[in-house]
């Protein structure tokens with residue numbers, strides 16, 4: 001039975017969904033890294049929020065793990081390169097908490113403008129300090145949104161509703177989308193120069209880390225207010241402290257910190273700072289959304305093979321999964337065949353999808369072809385890391401599409417170029433679900449692939465079939481199917497034979513020594 005660990009506090013809906021789908025689930029929250037490392041080897045799936053750090057060390061100990069699901073958006077607590085290299089799919093739930101987080105950013109902007117947290121504490125202290133808490137209006141002010149994706153665009157939409165002017169910096173924001181949102185797209189320095197409020201909504205990457213630093217703060221309007229509900233690492237906290245003390249930054253509202261949990265921080269205790277403990281996603285609605293989504297996505301992946309919101313492999317919807325299944329089998333056969341007969345270094349791989357195959361979601365098919373092609377060389381390859389491994393080995397992978405039907409209604413052709421030659425192998429589906437190899441090296445045939453195959457290339461001369469049948473018969477090896485093809489003019493023939501058991505080294509040697517035989521390869525699928 002498939003087994004999943006939920007290692008962070010999550011809505012009970014996640015565990016319910018896993019159980020309803022027949023997935024065994026353990027909920028062990030608050031574990032130390034050592035405790036997690038000691039037990040992770042038992043699990044096929046790991047569901048986390050932000051507290052669990054799925055480091056390279058944890059991943060190395062996760063010998064059965066197939067999927068890590070993040071019930072949330074940011075995956076900076078998961079070492080994705082390590083997971084990819086280990087063939088573990090990493091998924092998040094990109095939309096489930098976006099509205100909630102955007103609402104938190106807006107709430108933080110109000111709190112900052114009207115000193116709500118400090119005024120609340122003072123009032124309940126019996127101080128009635130009306131003049132101390134003079135605020136500022138949002139109306140007519142300019143909000144600069146840095147990162148205008150899911151959350152940033154909801155923040156922009158809400159701010160437009162508050163009659164703010166919204167400007168945005170996001171290299172990937174199209175002019176059409178900016179217009180649709182009612183925001184003005186700016187370069188970063190222009191945003192700094194114009195914004196009264198700046199709200200951060202980017203992931204943490206090499207280009208966003210420390211984006212709020214002394215140099216950039218100096219470019220901002222004096223008295224700017226900053227809201228960070230994205231990630232603490234976007235802000236150099238020491239530089240922000242200096243700016244808050246000088247008044248260059250009039251106030252900062254922070255939900256996230258360089259080090260979390262932030263039990264202490266150099267920004268704590270400043271009058272003009274509002275803080276929350278990474279609460280951006282903490283509403284009933286968002287937590288139910290992300291828990292349901294992560295449990296469904298992980299169960300689908302583990303039980304059906306469908307892939308949704310993966311960060312390191314192509315998506316396959318639940319509807320596509322059954323339709324793709326026979327193609328996945330065919331792709332594995334083509335890649336497996338080519339991988340087992342190719343003896344020298346592969347330089348490039350070309351995959352042509354023709355007819356009905358050209359209309360499919362071919363990304364997973366390409367992944368499985370590469371996986372099966374390289375599997376004879378390594379144990380650790382799977383669909384998740386196949387593209388990465390090919391790239392690391394300098395193998396150039398190209399795909400082409402032709403939706404016209406040629407000789408077959410649907411066809412996948414795989415061409416492998418090595419230092420010495422280019423070899424083609426093609427396959428189709430008979431009756432929509434039965435994979436058949438239809439061409440090897442330009443020689444037509446219609447071969448069904450079984451677990452044990454023998455691939456023989458020989459001179460097209462009489463006597464070979466009988467001789468081969470006798471050798472296999474003498475060795476007690478039953479022939480299940482026998483497929484032949486030949487290049488008439490060239491006198492070259494191939495045989496693809498399904499046998500019921502593997503051949504011994506001696507029998508293989510005898511086959512190799514038969515007259516007219518050029519090459520003999522046992523193949524396993």
Ligand SMILES: NC(=O)C1=CN([C@@H]2O[C@H](COP(=O)(O)OP(=O)(O)OC[C@H]3O[C@@H](n4cnc5c(N)ncnc54)[C@H](O)[C@@H]3O)[C@@H](O)[C@H]2O)C=CC1
Pocket residue numbers: 072073074094097098101146147148149150151152169170171172173201202203204205207208229230231255256278279280281282
């Ligand atoms: N405080 C909290 O509890 C939560 C925090 N988050 C954080 O919010 C972040 C944003 O989430 P979403 O909006 O869903 O992500 P998203 O991927 O939809 O949007 C991020 C946007 O940032 C833009 N971007 C990337 N690099 C940039 C750069 N150098 N400069 C400007 N823009 C850049 C991207 O083009 C994209 O449009 C997450 O990565 C996560 O870290 C998310 C949910 C809850």
Ligand SMILES: O=C(O)CCC(=O)C(=O)O
Pocket residue numbers: 049050071072073074075097278280281282
């Ligand atoms: O799970 C949480 O509370 C944090 C959410 C978050 O930061 C995210 O989804 O990126």
